[in-house]
Amino acid sequence: MRAQVKNRNNNFKFFEMKEIKEDDYKQLINLILKENPEALLASLSFTNIKIYLRKVIESDNLSLYVLKKKNTIVAYAVIAKKVSSLILMFSNMKL
Numbered sequence: 778m779r780a781q782v783k784n785r786n787n788n789f790k791f792f793e794m795k796e797i798k799e800d801d802y803k804q805l806i807n808l809i810l811k812e813n814p815e816a817l818l819a820s821l822s823f824t825n826i827k828i829y830l831r832k833v834i835e836s837d838n839l840s841l842y843v844l845k846k847k848n849t850i851v852a853y854a855v856i857a858k859k860v861s862s863l864i865l866m867f868s869n870m871k872l
Contacts, residue, residue: 794841804850838862
C-alpha cells in the first residue's frame with residue numbers, strides 16, 4: 778500500500794505513484810500539456826508521455842509523486858536521485 782499524507786480536511790492526498798491506472802495517465806498527461814505546453818515533456822505525443830511516465834515509476838532512480846484532490850490529480854512531481862537520470866531517460870527514448 779502506498780504511503781499518503783493527508784491534510785486536516787482530508788481533501789488532498791500526496792503520495793508516490795507505484796502504478797498508474799488509465800484514468801491517472803489521462804489526468805497526468807492533460808496536466809502536463811496544460812501546465813507548460815512549451816516544456817520538452819509536453820512536446821511529446823500522448824503515447825510517448827505515457828511511456829515516459831511508465832519508465833519513471835519503474836525506475837530505481839526516479840519517482841513520480843502526485844497530489845490528488847478527491848480523485849483528481851491537481852499536481853505532480855518527478856523526483857530524480859541524480860539529474861543525469863532524467864537526461865538519460867530522455868536520451869534513451871525513441872521519439
